[in-house]
Amino acid sequence: MQEVRDLAIVLRSIPFEERHRIVTALTEHHGLVSAMARNAVQSRRFGGALEPFAASEWHFVQKPNAELVRLEQAHIRRSFEGFRGNFDRLALASLLNEIVLRVAPSIENSGDLFRVHSNALAWLEEGTGIEIALLNGYIGKILQWSGNQPLLASCMECQRPLGELPPEAALVGMVADAGWICPNCRSQGTRHVRERQGQSFEHSVLKISALVIADFYTSLGTPIRQVPQLARASKEEHIELFRFLQGLLAYHLPSFEPSTLKSLRFLAL
Numbered sequence: 001m002q003e004v005r006d007l008a009i010v011l012r013s014i015p016f017e018e019r020h021r022i023v024t025a026l027t028e029h030h031g032l033v034s035a036m037a038r039n040a041v042q043s044r045r046f047g048g049a050l051e052p053f054a055a056s057e058w059h060f061v062q063k064p065n066a067e068l069v070r071l072e073q074a075h076i077r078r079s080f081e082g083f084r085g086n087f088d089r090l091a092l093a094s095l096l097n098e099i100v101l102r103v104a105p106s107i108e109n110s111g112d113l114f115r116v117h118s119n120a121l122a123w124l125e126e127g128t129g130i131e132i133a134l135l136n137g138y139i140g141k142i143l144q145w146s147g148n149q150p151l152l153a154s155c156m157e158c159q160r161p162l163g164e165l166p167p168e169a170a171l172v173g174m175v176a177d178a179g180w181i182c183p184n185c186r187s188q189g190t191r192h193v194r195e196r197q198g199q200s201f202e203h204s205v206l207k208i209s210a211l212v213i214a215d216f217y218t219s220l221g222t223p224i225r226q227v228p229q230l231a232r233a234s235k236e237e238h239i240e241l242f243r244f245l246q247g248l249l250a251y252h253l254p255s256f257e258p259s260t261l262k263s264l265r266f267l268a269l
């Protein structure tokens with residue numbers, strides 16, 4: 001059995017039979033990995049490397065067909081402790097961990113996801129700007145990777161470009177179609193409304209401003225650490241965008257049910 005080395009960020013760490021821990025991490029090259037860390041509780045061999053958010057170099061052994069790898073060593077690179085004293089940022093970091101726990105297995109290129117996740121944690125330590133803009137940008141990256149990137153550049157009905165609308169224009173976000181329609185089409189056309197009769201209509205459309213859609217559109221092509229400082233819409237507008245993104249996640253990633261995210265209740269959203 002060969003020892004494997006990889007960079008890992010701890011997403012979840014739970015005690016097992018008093019002395020051991022089962023640690024699940026996002027790794028740079030192996031996606032999501034769950035490891036048995038034997039005698040982790042008493043011995044200090046792992047230091048703080050098994051704490052949630054800790055980024056370490058893991059040495060582990062993988063047996064064929066085994067669910068858990070055996071963690072041999074973990075050398076801490078960055079503990080990401082800087083946001084632990086800030087309740088909002090800690091809650092948000094926990095939410096990012098919860099989100100990535102659900103989507104990582106389906107994402108093959110874990111290197112990109114690993115970088116986004118570690119850069120998001122780095123921003124939570126030292127960044128300035130609106131936290132929820134970081135969360136929205138993060139979800140945007142997840143939607144991109146899962147092949148569910150929303151269509152944001154123009155109105156779904158009349159193809160009017162986003163840039164032609166005033167920033168304060170109230171757009172209607174269409175969850176099932178992963179796009180939006182402009183105020184004009186909303187008042188004139190009822191195609192979308194008619195087609196969705198019988199479905200839970202109130203969950204399929206949500207009002208969002210043109211400015212926050214522009215923020216979101218920008219964030220898809222921006223490194224995650226720069227997303228909050230480039231955001232121009234208000235916190236309230238970003239909360240509205242988050243509701244729309246929750247709908248997109250629930251509708252387009254069937255394994256993903258946002259209402260079951262425990263950390264959400266700690267955020268004022």
Ligand SMILES: [Zn+2]
Pocket residue numbers: 155156157158159160181182183184185186
């Ligand atoms: Zn339109």
